[in-house]
Amino acid sequence: MTVATDVPSQPWTGRDDGPGTDTLRWHHAVRTEPRPGQAASARTVPDDGTETPDAALVGFRSDEGVRRNQGRQGAANGPAALRRALASMALPAPDQVWDAGDVRVADGDLEAGQHRLGAAVATLLDEGRPVVVLGGGHEVAYGSYLGIARSRALRGAARLGVLNLDAHFDLRDDVRPSSGTPFLQMAREEERQGRALNYWVLGVSQPSNTQRLFHTADKLGVRYLPDTECGLLGLERAERFVDAFLAECDLVHLSIDLDVLPAAAAPGVSAPAAYGVPMEVVERVCTRIAASGKLAVCDVAELNPDLDVDQRTARAGARLVHSVLTTRNAAVRPM
Template sequence: MSTDHTATPAGTATVTADVAPEPWTGRDDGPGADNLRWHHVVGLEPQDTEPGDVAFVGFRSDEGVRRNKGRQGAADGPRALRGALASMALPTPVRALDAGDIEVADGDLENGQHRLGRVLTSLVDRGHPVVVLGGGHEVAYGSYLGLAGSRALHEGARLGVLNLDAHFDLRDDVRPSSGTPFLQMAQGEEQRGQRLNYWVLGVSQPSNTTRLFQTADRLGVRYLLDTECGLPDLQRVDAFIEEFLASCDVVHLSIDLDVLPASAAPGVSAPAAYGVRMEVVEHVCAAVAASGKLAVCDVAELNPDLDADNRTARAGARLVHRILTTRSATARRAA
């Protein structure tokens, strides 16, 4: 696979998304901090934010899913995730920015990923933790580009990539797709003179060929199979996450919703026959958020056309909610 891994230089000026954000709306129970929901706290003006305020960016793309011969429709994922998150109740006030969407409407996935990367670099360098609402899992490479171009990595911070996923997504295809982002990251890190620090939780053996396991081993990927992530194995999961967090200074958390069982996440390109229970995935997300190291989280593969009763959208939004409220609570305790 041939692709351009050039990162955005550090110090990039403010970069805007392709599609301007729209106001969030949702249930309103009246004024006061005790009635706050997400749609009350998400602003649209960057000048009204401060370092530490979370930023949302959408990535409207399923071009990578199309190339990977999956079921298309994930381009509508950002809209559904915002809608599911908007009315979730906040335990305490937070501040957030919606920076708009990157849209891949012309089949030029590579350009869209680089546009996403430039927006993320700008936000990360301004001190915003970023949640990217996908989109197919090709979003993960755009997130990586944003971090690779950030001031923190240029100054020597150690990057760690944690993927919650049934798949390694290490395919060596002719064209980049939703199945290739982490191999692209490995190639990008090699160009930076680094080895990709890549960990995966929830890998499904039947969903990954022997060649993919061999590629993972060659790249030094650390992983837990889905069968090793049950509630009886929570100590093993905790040890895995603790070791991952000790290995890095800056975390890129990538959540492919197909890591969840099909009953919890039917609206994905490849629903899981086994999967990792929601309780375990949420537990992992909270641990990462509490570390203080999370810089970018992307949520991928939500396909609203395939969803049932908005279950997948609600699951994805619940994970985002848990991540951000845990991060906020941790920051308050540290202040």
């Protein structure tokens, strides 16, 4: 089985502190080719002979959704910036991740790009790999969803839950899909399949969403926690929100829009947050999801390196990817 991405991943490079498992960084752990003889296998065999599934990265190089949503373009360069920021981060334990390359939207055909991303994600999930998708505008979320919907993961009685960390609902009812429409697209597709979308949002900003969007959210049964209730003093409230979400699903699609963070932590996004949710809370939410064992796909959206300051946003996004993968891998690693 092959993963159909448009652009193969480039070799990872970064700081090297010498040999040994106690000096590992992400660029040591990321492979850009499947293991020899295991192109269709998702298994890494540790020294004790037990098997644990490798996670996979795939990039989505798209600005088209942001352009259609009248935002500031540049997110197509987000995947490369996230990889650079992640490469030299130190690993707490030996891990393996496969970078499957990028899906690129270069011709304005966003819909085709989302379907190519969906095909890549479905292949990786069917191999047993949890997937982290590096965006790209938030239109990446619909492509990630298409992958889950096409995979074997949703067969049977599995219940999908979608948790969006975002200042925006992204439930716009526009003529053309954009970075503002992915979750309404999901809701309509789920309805066509005879299901209701189990959609939760943490960090919604009232000034960033019209009353029409709040009405749409209410109509769809969306549960949300406003940014004003997600500060450090509201950490327990955020954790209860996540625990209630996890209790209602078997598989999780975690979507992280970096504009959920305060502008000081994430200036390099199309719409920086005047208020935002502190990094400490966002990271705690991400690790709680990763430790649950239910995470299927995590996507990271809206990093625009052209607007970033001192790589703050890239580093914040990479830190969240690092936290998700190391927490998830620790949860499945044999004791």
